[in-house]
Amino acid sequence: MEPVAVYHLTDVTVGHEPSHPDEVVAGEPTTGAVTVTTLDGLGVEVGVWEMSTGAVRDVEAEEAFLVLSGRATIETDSSTTTVKQGDLVRLAAGTKTVWTVTEPIRKLYVTGM
Structure with missing residues (x-):
């Protein structure tokens, strides 16, 4: 690995799929995620996640994310x-959530693998 690696997040393309029907609360939301890098030996994954407008329920992993x-x-x-945009958020593992996206959201996430 290079001693310095730069990831241009604006160039990261995230493919979307329809949300699972059991998770959809409202609308027809789509989601997608791409792993950007991992921190070897630490069990950490860093990636970009997106969701279109709508609402879905989820059970969260331990995660910190920055809304891009x-x-x-x-x-x-x-x-x-x-x-x-600009908010740094921490989610506790096991938290039951409902995400209602009013403007398509893109976040940089950091989580355990």
Whole structure:
């Protein structure tokens, strides 16, 4: 591996697929993700994830992410949080969420593999 690696996130293309019908809450959302790099020996994956407008339910992995573009609300049993470009967010593993995307969202995520 090179001592310095630069990843141009604006050049990362993310293919989308329809969300699983059991997860869809509203609309016809699509999602996609691409692994950009891994941190060898640490078990860490860094990638780009996108979702079109609509709403889906999920059970989260331990993750931190930076919203690169778009807007969404993340609803849990105890709160509703709006996220937008520039927000750094941490999700706890096992959290049940409903993502409602009002502007197609693109995030850089960091999670365990």
